[in-house]
Amino acid sequence: MIDSQQVESGLPGIVVTGASGRMGQMLIRLLLESDQARLVGALERPGHDWVGRDIGEAMGGAAVGVTVSDDAVTEIARAQAVIDFTSPAATVAFAELTAQARAVHVIGTTGLEESDLAHLKAAARHAPIIRAGNMSLGVNLLLGLTRKVAAALGEDWDIEVVEAHHRHKVDAPSGTALMLGEAAAEGRGARLADLRVPAREGITGVRETGSIGFSAIRGGDVVGEHDVIFAGAGERIVLRHLATDRALFARGAIRAALWGQDKGPGEYDMADVLGLG
Numbered sequence: 001m002i003d004s005q006q007v008e009s010g011l012p013g014i015v016v017t018g019a020s021g022r023m024g025q026m027l028i029r030l031l032l033e034s035d036q037a038r039l040v041g042a043l044e045r046p047g048h049d050w051v052g053r054d055i056g057e058a059m060g061g062a063a064v065g066v067t068v069s070d071d072a073v074t075e076i077a078r079a080q081a082v083i084d085f086t087s088p089a090a091t092v093a094f095a096e097l098t099a100q101a102r103a104v105h106v107i108g109t110t111g112l113e114e115s116d117l118a119h120l121k122a123a124a125r126h127a128p129i130i131r132a133g134n135m136s137l138g139v140n141l142l143l144g145l146t147r148k149v150a151a152a153l154g155e156d157w158d159i160e161v162v163e164a165h166h167r168h169k170v171d172a173p174s175g176t177a178l179m180l181g182e183a184a185a186e187g188r189g190a191r192l193a194d195l196r197v198p199a200r201e202g203i204t205g206v207r208e209t210g211s212i213g214f215s216a217i218r219g220g221d222v223v224g225e226h227d228v229i230f231a232g233a234g235e236r237i238v239l240r241h242l243a244t245d246r247a248l249f250a251r252g253a254i255r256a257a258l259w260g261q262d263k264g265p266g267e268y269d270m271a272d273v274l275g276l277g
């Protein structure tokens with residue numbers, strides 16, 4: 001339950017979008033327990049059957065005093081931060097409102113296209129946007145390791161990124177896989193767009209030297225697993241991250257929302273939040 005102490009304490013007020021989603025519900029649970037931030041709004045799309053209900057009750061528990069709303073303009077106007085794990089179209093729309101409210105926008109949504117990123121760039125001229133395809137410390141450390149290993153090994157070491165996720169995931173490769181591929185390409189002084197090979201099928205021909213391949217597995221309730229494979233002659237290096245609890249991502253997102261409170265407009269990522277340079 002939201003208590004008056006939380007409100008009076010002046011803790012940053014956070015609105016969660018996609019409140020009924022896997023990440024939305026996880027964020028709400030953690031925010032209700034937090035002594036550093038407070039939940040001030042829970043958004044769902046118009047027509048969703050949770051709209052108008054207390055979010056605690058909708059999630060199967062006791063009332064917490066926050067009603068699920070479909071009025072993004074009103075909710076975001078009173079937020080210090082918006083935490084957003086939804087879909088690319090929704091995230092672009094929320095970015096405009098969050099910029100107008102001069103609130104911090106923490107974006108975990110993956111599957112964003114170049115055109116979506118251009119909208120986010122424009123919004124970040126007015127308020128901070130912190131975006132990462134993965135909010136965990138482990139993956140953000142792995143990005144640096146991937147960059148280093150790719151830089152140390154020659155092109156005769158083939159790089160493949162393999163990821164596994166639950167059956168409900170709608171985008172592939174995962175946002176994390178693309179970040180890891182980007183880090184590997186950077187290590188080689190190149191852009192991923194020039195090296196990327198999507199999932200293979202049929203008569204593909206032999207592997208192109210220097211390319212970076214992607215494979216995705218979908219099934220069950222896998223939270224998120226990523227391997228970066230460096231395959232050489234007679235040996236292989238595998239850098240692996242296994243996420244076993246999506247609370248990990250929610251904690252990272254809340255940390256980002258707090259970190260962003262004294263930041264000016266601009267685009268930031270989890271390396272900034274975690275001080276990883």
Ligand SMILES: NC(=O)C1=CN([C@@H]2O[C@H](COP(=O)(O)OP(=O)(O)OC[C@H]3O[C@@H](n4cnc5c(N)ncnc54)[C@H](OP(=O)(O)O)[C@@H]3O)[C@@H](O)[C@H]2O)C=CC1
Pocket residue numbers: 017018019020021022023024044045048085086087089090107108109110111132133134135136171175246249
């Ligand atoms: N960066 C990170 O660390 C992580 C990123 N993710 C990413 O977060 C996103 C969400 O994942 P997850 O929680 O598992 O997905 P879910 O499908 O469980 O939740 C998504 C939520 O967003 C809502 N939503 C989608 N489109 C809109 C819209 N146009 N307007 C309003 N609400 C909308 C959905 O509502 P409805 O059900 O009505 O469609 C749903 O409540 C994905 O892109 C995923 O890859 C996930 C975990 C970690």
Ligand SMILES: O=C(O)C1=N[C@H](C(=O)O)C[C@H](O)C1
Pocket residue numbers: 110133134165169173174175176177223224225243
């Ligand atoms: O959809 C998910 O669940 C996840 N998505 C993110 C991604 O696309 O990398 C992060 C995490 O792996 C879970």
